Amino acid sequence: MPSLEEELFPSTPGKFKIDRAHAINRQFHRCFASTSTMFLWALFLIALTASYLSFQSFVDSGSRYFSASWGGIQWEKQVRTSAEIHRSGGLSVLVTGAAGFVGSHVSLALKKRGDGVVGIDNFNNYYDPSLKKSRKVLLASRNIFIVEGDINDQRLLAKLFDVVAFTHVMHLAAQAGVRYAMENPNSYIHSNIAGLVTLLEASKSANPQPAIVWASSSSVYGLNDKVPFSESDRTDQPASLYAATKKAGEEITHTYNHIYGLSVTGLRFFTVYGPWGRPDMAYFSFTRNILQGKPITVYRGKNHVDLARDFTYIDDIVKGCIGSLDTSGKSTGSGGKKKGPAPYRIFNLGNTSPVTVPTLVSILEKHLKVKAKKIILDMPGNGDVPFTHANISSARRELGYKPTTDLQTGLKKFVRWYLSYYGYNHGKPVN
């Protein structure tokens, strides 16, 4: 006697006996003989499909809920441990964009001096997320926990403020890059506007309210031609959507300062570079292309004038960020209500010595010992500005900010890191 399994799945194709098949056929005919029986069957099948589909959607939403990358006792313990302060008078800082370039450096520096640090980062793929993961590993080795999540996630932010009474928020999560704004404008709105507002909402409702230090940009000076750029100069002529969202951020943070008593410090960074930097920036992509023997495009301005930037080394920027946290002053509100005026500050963090892009290239050539294949092009109308130059007297006076690394020295350190991280053949197929 054949087993049930053998009957349903005969081991040899074609073994299914023809007479048995006829018998089954007759049974089916009997079943569907009348139209009413067929109608009932159809109804039954529709009901079955509908209940299957609703069960699937229940399972889907359930699994989305249960597979959220945050929450739970273990997660809360990691957050609390990471936020622990190990020096007297230390800070407890929520660093957004902690797996980013500036965020990872600031987090390490804070942790090193004994402050508590919790990171949050959405690990998006604007540039190679594996670099962000490597930064995360580096931070984890110093006991800094980065929560994987988006600053637009209201519930996550509320939870973080519930678990830790952060004294400060160092807000560095943003959609960066000047020219990419033409390709993906909405990502700038998502991170630099909507994300910022969600973060400020969570901060103003937190009890105690943290002080906010956040990254604006030198790009807010837009098409200004008075140099050096001072904080009191006009900032109403942005040249890119990126710059416009940073300028909007300055206005938005002002309203939260005014209405809710949040202490706010906005930092206008000037083209920050260095080890563990951003692959989308010129110094980084030039290095990659030069090493791979690929051409680089060097833009030049009107009347063939070279473009120039006030390139600022990462360690100097970190000092400016920490100086801002230390001097921020307290937020005055609680439970979403203002109790009195709170500080609202804006500082340039630049190097005060602009360098042209062709000079940047020749410094890289020297450090890499490889000649670049340059393609010189007129600057396209894609959001770029011809030059930047920071006046840093306010930051010097109030934060003790004093940049000490020139471009030669800073790029040498960057190249050393680049070669140790990627090797000489980065991106080149190995034979």
Ligand SMILES: O=C(O)[C@H]1O[C@H](OP(=O)(O)OP(=O)(O)OC[C@H]2O[C@@H](n3ccc(=O)[nH]c3=O)[C@H](O)[C@@H]2O)[C@H](O)[C@@H](O)[C@@H]1O
């Ligand atoms: O500090 C700032 O305000 C801004 O600095 C950089 O923006 P940018 O100065 O444009 O930096 P890069 O993209 O590295 O460009 C530097 C210079 O190289 C030039 N460049 C860039 C790319 C390229 O292929 N060729 C080229 O000549 C640009 O025109 C620019 O003059 C950052 O990307 C922004 O996120 C930041 O806010």
